[in-house]
Amino acid sequence: MKRIINYVLIGIITVTSACSKFDEINNNPEATDKVTSAMIATRIIINLANQPTQKSFLQPYMLNKNIVWTEFVEGYQYNGFGAGSLSFTAINDAHFMMEFATTDKLAKSYEGLMYFARAVKFFEATMDLGDIPYTDALKGETDKNYFPKYDTQKDVFLGILQELELADQAFATGENFAGDPLYGGSTDRWRKLVNSYALHVLLHLSKKESDTDLNIKARFQTIIAEKPIFTSNADNYELKRTDKAGQTYPFYKVGNNFTIYPIVSSEIIDRLKSNGDRRLFYYANPSAKRIQEGKLSSDYDAYVGIDPSLVYDNILAIKNTNDYCKLNDRYTEIAEGEPTQQLSYSQLCFTIAEAAARGWINESAVDWYKKGVDASMKFIYENTPNTSQFHHDMPLDAAYRNSYVAALGDSFPTGLEARIEAIITQKYLGSYLQSEFSTYYDYRRTGYPKWKINPASSLNSEAPTKIPVRWKYPSTEFSYNPENVDEAVRRQFNGVDDINQPMWILK
Incomplete structure (x- = not known):
């Protein structure tokens, strides 16, 4: 035992005496040893804009x-909801961007990013759950408040x-x-995003348009009249993908074992077919x-969707006939995919x-409606190689778009x-495999599009004829x-953390 102790002491002495040389040897000259505002900004922005893979x-x-x-019965397809997420760790150090900024004007820019990131994260959380911690949130480090109260929605x-x-x-500024x-x-460009996002938030408060505290109409009017907003697809809040590890399209085929499982839904295909809409040929393979x-691949009748509300065994039976549509190759065969x-x-x-x-x-609803369809079609056309493999000889070129719109x-x-x-239906069709839960939020708020619901396949056991309206805490x-979340559940849902009880914005 003593011999071992002596060897340990020798090791300690050796390391201590050589400490400065050790640090020198292990210092990477290519890496920074100081966190910067830009480093924090990049991480926060990627977290906000990115989507998961496969x-x-x-x-x-x-x-x-x-x-x-x-692949098997999937909860979301059959309206089965569990617990949601309530985490703000992605923005808990956002305030350091201002502290590390080298000029006052840079500090203001990073302050703007901090406020936007906070707004997005709190919006996503409250949209999923209802009441959430807000005033007391993110105060564990500064105020030692580890048990935040829940604010009303x-x-x-x-x-x-x-x-x-x-x-x-x-x-x-x-x-x-x-x-x-x-x-x-x-x-x-960030101002355009912030104000466009504010309009997006205000619309989700449509059931509260008479609330004088929110003052929704006046806020909406002010933004439209006085503030910069998106004016083209160049302003999109999106991530452009590249053919590099970790940056490819989220459903690209390399390393992806799930490409054999998705089928294009009849909720998409039937609406596009009935409208003579060529986006069909970009979303699906025949x-x-x-x-x-x-049938030709350019024939609308070559495309058939499967009703996602069908009992799973019936879906498998249809799949075995080969009479269904896979995803278009542009989602799996192109590393960059679409943004x-x-x-x-x-x-x-x-x-x-x-x-x-x-x-x-005081704007023309039909004019903005037409602009929305045109922008959707133009985005798809400009972000897809112009070959028959990806549009089946039915391109969304300018001549077609102009005529259709x-x-x-x-x-x-x-x-x-x-x-x-x-x-809302056109918004849905233009958001295919985009914007994550956005169209669900619109459905929950308006009832559109009118999706099929099948009680025989529903996993929403308490209300099989309905799609849940929230996630559990x-x-x-x-x-x-527990004290704070229990109080929030009592306040909103009569003490039951129920996925079918509407939150405040839906009442």
Whole structure:
């Protein structure tokens, strides 16, 4: 034992005496030893804009009825909800961006990014759950508050709208900044995003348009009249993909064992076919059975979707006939794929169209509706190789787009509810495999598109004829913050953390 101790002492002495040389040898001259504002900004922006890969990428689109999953029974496809997420760790160090900034104007730009990131994270959490910690959130380090109270959803939305306003003001007085993979640090482009996102948030408060504290109509009007917003697809809140490890399209085939399982849903295919909409030929590959029977890949009748509400065994039976549509090759065969969006110019156009239809603003609902369809088609066309493999000789070229969009004015409904349905349906069709849960939120708010619900296959056991309207609070909250989460559940849902009880914004 003594001999071992002596060897340990010798080792300690050796390491101590050589410490400075050890540090020198192990110092990487290519790496920084100091955290910068730009480094934090890059991590935060990627976290906000990125989407998961492979099967996880497609899970929101199972809930949105974009696709049918054939590996096994999938909860989201059959309206089975569990617990949601309540984590703000991605933004808990956002305030350091200002502290590390080298000029006052840079500090303002990073302040704008901080406010925007906070608004997005709190918006996503409250949209999923209802009441959440807001005022007390992220105060564990500064105030040693490890058990935050839950704010009412109304107060959370008031805070989100205020933070978006502060973000716009900060970017307006800042300067272009480093560390931005989306807009190259352009504060002008970030202002467009912040204000477009604010319109997106305001629309989700449509059931509260008479609330004087929220003042939704006036806020919407001010942004439209006075602030910069998206004006084209060049402004999209999106990540452009590359043929590099970790940067490829989320469902690209390399290393992806799940490409054999998704089928394009009839909720998508039937609507596109009935409208004579060529986006069909970019979203899907034709049915192998119908091609074998002599149909051309450019024939609308060569495309058939599967109803995602069918009992799983019936879906497998149809799959065995080969009479179904796989995803278009552009989703699996092109490493770069298309940019993945969180909010697009097309979606903003539909947001403005709906606000106009509701009478919030003095704009033409049909004109913004047409702009939304055109922007969707143009985005797809410009981000897809112009070959028959990817559009089946039915390109979304300018001549087709102009003709199709012009005709939309003739079919635009006159009644408010019919107009809302038309706008939301086109917004849905333009968001195929984009924007994660966005179209589910629109469905939950408006009831459109009218998705099929089958009680025989539903995993929503308490209400099999309905799609749940929220996720449950995470179990960790009941373990570590029980007093506050229990109070929030009592306040909102009569003490039952129920996926079928509407949150405040839906009442």
